[in-house]
Amino acid sequence: MRDYSRSWVAAARTSALVVGIDPSAGMLHHWGLPDTAAGARELSLRVLEAAAGRVGTVKPQSAFFERFGSAGIAVLEEVLAEARQTGLLTILDIKRGDIGSTMAGYADAYMNPSSPLCADAVTLSPYLGFGSLAPALEAARRWGTGCFVLALTSNPEGAQVQHATTSGGSAVAAEVVAGVEAFNAEVGSPLAGVVIGATAGETAKYLGMDPAGLQCPILAPGFGAQGATVDDLERVFGDSFRSGRVLVNASRSVLSHGPDRTALQVTMDEISRVLGQRLRLD
Known part of the structure; x- marks a missing residue:
């Protein structure tokens, strides 16, 4: 069985940066690539090549592959396999949330190591009720696959x-966080994490949450292009950030530097350096 709870700690020690792989139509155009599955493949593999050895984790956005149908899904499978080969952890951004056998089907597709779409961790939406995630949490317990549950996201509509x-x-949002912490306490390992936006400001405290005191991993969108510094x-995260429990997602602020490998690597190195200056790892 894999154990994502051990892997994310090692990945954070390499770098707190999580590089998003988002082959949107706009980004493919910016890179001079066709808006096709082949273009998505070219962008993704170039990002993986640049990221290998520099960061610990990449986060492919499933929607930008799914839009190309079966050809895009095949590319996503290749990207996940290639990331594994290069030693990069993957958080597959799928934001799935459903009930019963349907949720179990999603878990089997994205969390079962026998599936070609399996990632090291996935994102989940709890907004059909936290209990609806039970099949996915059971999959995490069974296979050691991680999951990040949306709690306090960076989009204002949330x-x-x-x-x-x-x-x-x-x-x-506070009940979602409490549910994740309770699950981790039950299994005795931080297999589940939460998504809390870096743009949250004081909101978390007003809602009765203390991100600084969480023991689970935190995936933090909103850094860079969305304005968070x-x-x-x-x-927002205090000791959680300083002790390496916050995985900082950056997509556009990295990919906007274009297809040149050196430019991508310099950007990743600089973000990792800036983040690393605030960390106090044992």
Whole structure:
């Protein structure tokens, strides 16, 4: 059985940076590549080549492959396999969330090591109720695949649901975080993490959460192109960031430097350096 809870710690020691692989139509055009599955493949493999040995984790966005149908899915399978070969961890951004056998089907597709679409970790949406994620959490327990559950995301529309108060008086986002921490305590390992945006500011505290005190890994979107800085990361996440529990996602701020491998590597190195200056790893 794999154990993502061990792997993400090692990856964070290589770099807190998680490089997004987002072959959107706009990014492919920026790179001078066709808006096809072949173009997505070229961009993705170039990013993997640049990232190998520099960062610990990459995050392919599934939607940008799915839009090409079966050809795009085949490319995604190749990207996941190539990342594995180069020693990079993968967080597959799928944001799946469903109930019963359907959720179990998603878990089998993306978390079962026998599937060609299996990643080291996946993103999950709990907004059909945290309990609806039970099949995916069971898959994590069974196979050691990690998962990051959306809690307090960086998009402003998320507040409509995430800031809402449950019948028990807690914010929805806070209950999601509590559910993840409870699962990890039950299995005795931080297999599950949460997604909290680096742009959250003081919102987490207002909603009754303490990101600085979490023991689970935190995937933090919003850095770079969305405006969050290293100071924001330290302000929002405190000790969680300084001790290496925050994985900082950057996509456009890396990919916008174009297809030149050296330019990509210099950008990754600089972001990793800036993040690393604030870390206090044992």
